[in-house]
Amino acid sequence: MAEVANDSVNPDISLLRDINGLARHAPRGLDRAVQAAGEYGIVAVSVLLAAWCWWRVARRRSEADAPGAVAGVLWAFAAAGIALLVNIPVRALVQRPRPYAEHDGLDVLVHSGHHYSFVSDHTAFTAALAVGVFMVSRGWGTVAILLALAEGFTRVYLGVHYPTDVVGGFALGAATALLLAPLGLALLTACTRRLAATRARRLVHAPAAAPHLPTAPGDHPATPRHSAADKGLAA
Template sequence: MAGLAESGSNPDVNLLYDINGLAKDAPRWFDRGVEFVGEYGLLIAMALLVVGCWWAVRRRGGEDAAPSVAAVIWAPLAAAIAVLVNVPIRGFVARPRPFVDHRDLDVLVSGKTDYSFVSDHATLTTAVAVGLFVAHRKFGLVGIGLALVEGFCRVYMGVHYPTDVIGGFALGTAVALLLSPLAMLLLTPLTKAVEGSARVGGLIRARGAALTGEEAVITGAQVERPEDRDLAA
């Protein structure tokens, strides 16, 4: 793969120059903005998205509250696992950063000395996005959009080839989806146990969220019956 990087005739390098070339013509303030967004901003946005998704599913309540919160918890866990899986992949492929072989690139971030394939940022954001998609479609779609923007930013900044980003998309998706059944099998009983707790049950279901009769029996909640209201009157 390093050999491919040395040739300017392959589509990967051509697309790298097309996207990074936008940085050469853009105002400096815009480049600084992309640098912050691509390095830190989108990671912060993904963290806020996880919190927002958790807040939404716990307020929604219903019998799917515990599994939905379990899916939200899985999203950042999937990202962490995907990044760990990427460690041996990077060492095995050993692909230099694009600016090592192409010194005329406009590099917006300095100090990158590790290998290029696969992009950690693309891997992390994609794993979170796909994990959230399992829990809540709308939040997941927003996350996928942010992951795509992250991938573009990494190439724009001159620190990754397009194929590094595509590899990150594939790795993050694979980890989040393939390990999801096992994760849900382990996390759902935990969230259900927390849901039944008087002290911390609000982490799974907001106060006032709807309880079905069957759920009330399981959690020990009391459901007011019409005849009870008549007797009270």
């Protein structure tokens, strides 16, 4: 990929400098927090959110709907992993150097070695996971998408990716989750339906127990009424 000599006429590099420039004026503690979030934190929270969604659908969905919903959450995890695998040949084909290897004056908070820049692994993973969760739950999926957007922002803030690396990560993650969903969901739904018929069925359908209703003061457990004939028999 040819290097653009004049950064000011390249919107990708201009936006990189604008976002990364925030790190130069931010307190050191904020930089540390963004570094932790961008490297591991947001990814970990996204995974936990998807696991929470699994637990919710297993408890809230009906016995008939739960296998399909759980398969959808499993597909979110699978799509995230597949997106990382697909990115290996994409990076090898594009071979885009890291921003700090091509441009001076960046405030680089994380050095990622000699790995190529396009596309962002972190963004592809969180985007695929978010789209998969969104297919199961609009509410939790929206939260997951916001986390993926935050992950993309932190990667540029840290100086390890161009904005287009992040956009490419979103595209790769979303495309993986959506385009392969029919096949992935068909296979996983068949597995969850079989699992629901085994002793491990609570992984697929674990309805919440009915709440215990306390008795009011003065109430007594109902006792069966006896007929006159019963009384006579008792006598």
